[in-house]
Amino acid sequence: MSPEPHEPTDEILLGRALKDRAGAEGRDAATALFARYRGRVYLWCFGYVRDHERALDLAQDALLLAWRSLDSFAGRARFSSWLFAIARNRCLSAMRPVSLLRDASAQLDDLIDPQPGPEERLEAQEDEDRLIALFVQTLEPQEQEAMFLRCVERLPVDEITRTLGVTAASGARGVLQTARRKLAAALARREDVEGRGA
Amino acid sequence: MTERCFAVEELAEVHELVAGDPRLQHLETCPRCRARLAEYRRFLAPGPAPADANLGDAERRLADALEREAGARPNAGATLRPATPGGLRALFGAPAWRPALGVAAALLLVSVIYLAVERPFGRGDRVILRGESHPGAKDGFELALPRPGQAGTLDLRWTPVAGADAYEVRIFDAGLTAVARLTPVSGTSVTLRHADLPPGIESHTSLIWRVAALRAGDEIALSSVGTLQAP
Numbered sequence: 414m415s416p417e418p419h420e421p422t423d424e425i426l427l428g429r430a431l432k433d434r435a436g437a438e439g440r441d442a443a444t445a446l447f448a449r450y451r452g453r454v455y456l457w458c459f460g461y462v463r464d465h466e467r468a469l470d471l472a473q474d475a476l477l478l479a480w481r482s483l484d485s486f487a488g489r490a491r492f493s494s495w496l497f498a499i500a501r502n503r504c505l506s507a508m509r510p511v512s513l514l515r516d517a518s519a520q521l522d523d524l525i526d527p528q529p530g531p532e533e534r535l536e537a538q539e540d541e542d543r544l545i546a547l548f549v550q551t552l553e554p555q556e557q558e559a560m561f562l563r564c565v566e567r568l569p570v571d572e573i574t575r576t577l578g579v580t581a582a583s584g585a586r587g588v589l590q591t592a593r594r595k596l597a598a599a600l601a602r603r604e605d606v607e608g609r610g611a
Numbered sequence: 612m613t614e615r616c617f618a619v620e621e622l623a624e625v626h627e628l629v630a631g632d633p634r635l636q637h638l639e640t641c642p643r644c645r646a647r648l649a650e651y652r653r654f655l656a657p658g659p660a661p662a663d664a665n666l667g668d669a670e671r672r673l674a675d676a677l678e679r680e681a682g683a684r685p686n687a688g689a690t691l692r693p694a695t696p697g698g699l700r701a702l703f704g705a706p707a708w709r710p711a712l713g714v715a716a717a718l719l720l721v722s723v724i725y726l727a728v729e730r731p732f733g734r735g736d737r738v739i740l741r742g743e744s745h746p747g748a749k750d751g752f753e754l755a756l757p758r759p760g761q762a763g764t765l766d767l768r769w770t771p772v773a774g775a776d777a778y779e780v781r782i783f784d785a786g787l788t789a790v791a792r793l794t795p796v797s798g799t800s801v802t803l804r805h806a807d808l809p810p811g812i813e814s815h816t817s818l819i820w821r822v823a824a825l826r827a828g829d830e831i832a833l834s835s836v837g838t839l840q841a842p
Contacts, residue, residue: 490623
């Protein structure tokens with residue numbers, strides 16, 4: 414959805430919007446700029462919540478916040494990644510804390526299994542940096558990314574499949590299952606070593 | 612991971628780096644940045660809409676909401692929810708204010724707007740995001756002004772919330788990207804150390820913070836929004 418060669422870039426539209434914020438020209442420029450991204454923001458939010466109305470709520474929150482914050486944005490970053498940061502933050506805020514009953518990707522066996530899985534154990538035991546360090550030590554690159562998206566970014570599994578372009582029939586679920594097994598084994602080894610050292 | 616991670620706002624630049632750029636070396640060793648870059652690329656090029664999404668309806672209703680926000684069509688048809696009162700936009704959009712807004716003021720503006728969006732849209736009324744609020748939740752508990760602690764730390768305090776068994780302190784940068792979470796905090800204060808913040812955030816960087824009150828891991832209330840300077 415990049416602008417055609419004859420269309421103004423995001424930065425040009427942004428400049429016009431900021432130059433004449435209260436005027437018709439600025440308003441038109443801002444409207445055109447946001448029109449480029451409103452569908453993307455909606456789809457991004459939809460990927461998180463898998464519900465049309467809720468995705469609209471989140472997308473509207475993000476877009477209106479961005480609209481009202483244009484003055485303070487002032488070109489510190491590219492508009493696209495700035496808006497992405499706002500939409501992402503809005504989705505993460507909405508997803509945390511996540512209970513299994515609210516997690517659209519939760520499976521029935523997740524709901525009835527009282528035992529925390531490796532993800533929950535890791536989250537309880539490690540801060541994010543240590544978690545990532547463990548990913549790097551234990552997992553293949555795609556498994557690292559999938560686990561990061563699932564554990565830290567709270568992305569639904571099917572969205573991880575699309576985001577990472579996983580082509581296997583089982584999608585990201587298979588990648589995550591393999592990663593969980595490896596992490597569980599690594600944690601068990603670590604606990605064993607720490608237990609012997611105590 | 613020998614270099615700092617990219618901020619989310621930097622992803623557009625990272626996306627456009629050409630092969631051989633030394634900044635790309637960081638990506639090879641950092642799953643966090645690779646995953647976030649993959650997310651950003653998906654945001655830019657989402658592909659076909661899922662079957663259960665309704666992109667056409669979303670485009671129309673979001674356009675309505677934005678147009679109404681812009682004031683182009685003050686009596687536009689039904690949108691998702693009522694917009695924030697126009698007075699806020701008028702106040703902060705007034706040209707006379709802009710020259711006086713420094714970095715701190717801009718941060719405060721963003722945090723106030725953030726709060727304004729969160730409260731009327733998110734929690735203050737009952738038109739809430741589904742599944743996000745807790746029955747009987749009471750929002751808006753207060754933050755105290757951060758005070759310098761020992762050895763360059765910062766003491767953060769807030770008022771207690773009845774029924775809360777823990778708190779989570781959330782810290783955001785000026786772009787409202789979450790940069791740190793301190794959780795669980797058992798009392799109504801916590802000491803923020805420089806080490807609690809991710810690499811790349813220098814001392815005295817202006818940040819935004821708020822606190823979530825938790826009960827059995829569920830969020831039951833959100834504080835007001837405050838600003839602080841990174842220790």
